[in-house]
Amino acid sequence: MERVRPAAVAGSFYPAEPAELRRLVEDCFSSSPLGPLGRGSPSSHLLGGMVPHAGYLYSGPCAAHFYAKLDPDIERIVLLGVNHRGGRARAALSGAEFWETPLGRVKVDQELGNELRARLGFLENDDRSHAQEHSIEVQLPFLQTLLKEFTLLPIALSRLSREECARLGEAIARVYEALRGEDKKSMIIASSDLSHYLSPLETDRLDRLALERVLALDPVGLIETVEKEGISMCGVLPTACLLFCARALGAEKATLLKHCHSGDAVPMDKVVGYASVAVEI
Numbered sequence: 117m118e119r120v121r122p123a124a125v126a127g128s129f130y131p132a133e134p135a136e137l138r139r140l141v142e143d144c145f146s147s148s149p150l151g152p153l154g155r156g157s158p159s160s161h162l163l164g165g166m167v168p169h170a171g172y173l174y175s176g177p178c179a180a181h182f183y184a185k186l187d188p189d190i191e192r193i194v195l196l197g198v199n200h201r202g203g204r205a206r207a208a209l210s211g212a213e214f215w216e217t218p219l220g221r222v223k224v225d226q227e228l229g230n231e232l233r234a235r236l237g238f239l240e241n242d243d244r245s246h247a248q249e250h251s252i253e254v255q256l257p258f259l260q261t262l263l264k265e266f267t268l269l270p271i272a273l274s275r276l277s278r279e280e281c282a283r284l285g286e287a288i289a290r291v292y293e294a295l296r297g298e299d300k301k302s303m304i305i306a307s308s309d310l311s312h313y314l315s316p317l318e319t320d321r322l323d324r325l326a327l328e329r330v331l332a333l334d335p336v337g338l339i340e341t342v343e344k345e346g347i348s349m350c351g352v353l354p355t356a357c358l359l360f361c362a363r364a365l366g367a368e369k370a371t372l373l374k375h376c377h378s379g380d381a382v383p384m385d386k387v388v389g390y391a392s393v394a395v396e397i
Contacts, residue, residue, distance in 0.1 A: 207280070
């Protein structure tokens, strides 16, 4: 029997009905004033990026700015997400063979996961860490809409040290180089929201402090800034791992594609910050 991780947040973070979900994803690209208003041209230099993971009404158009840059021929996605609930594996792979959304199934790259797990003692299979987690799942309908065929390596992170983030990022970089040598197109994505439930003014101030370090490709500075300023950036660990990977691969720049907050979509006093960032080599 196939091991399938079923959709956990279909019907809440995004629509459960396939046609409605396809329409909403397309609206994030083409109709929303917060979106890119089109697909644009794929970037041949794109290594990966940071995208938000709230409900599509709030952060979907912001995420679309990054996804609009993807080459449809990408074959492998390493997706670093958050374990919001904690208490389980600190760096969790998925034991499932497939992840499912209303748009179908995505094959999990168990071979790649086993290769990374052999390098890193703190990386382990733990389906409990993924069972109800949304930060990775909400990215899949975008990827399923844009890419022809791809495999997924989902990794949920919680309570990693700075040194472990560096080791994971550098291990992913070695795998990325090997895949590139085989002429296989891969992408590394970090899933993160920014400041949570603050005024729009304070959200903008704190978000920009974190984003300065992301755009400088400075993972240590990002972790230190988030800790020092008390920034409630839930995906600081995935983003730091992405930046460690980018530095190991000689990435040259990171570009802020969009920064907004939930109040830009629906008026509210306390907002959550979102950003899409592209990292290029």
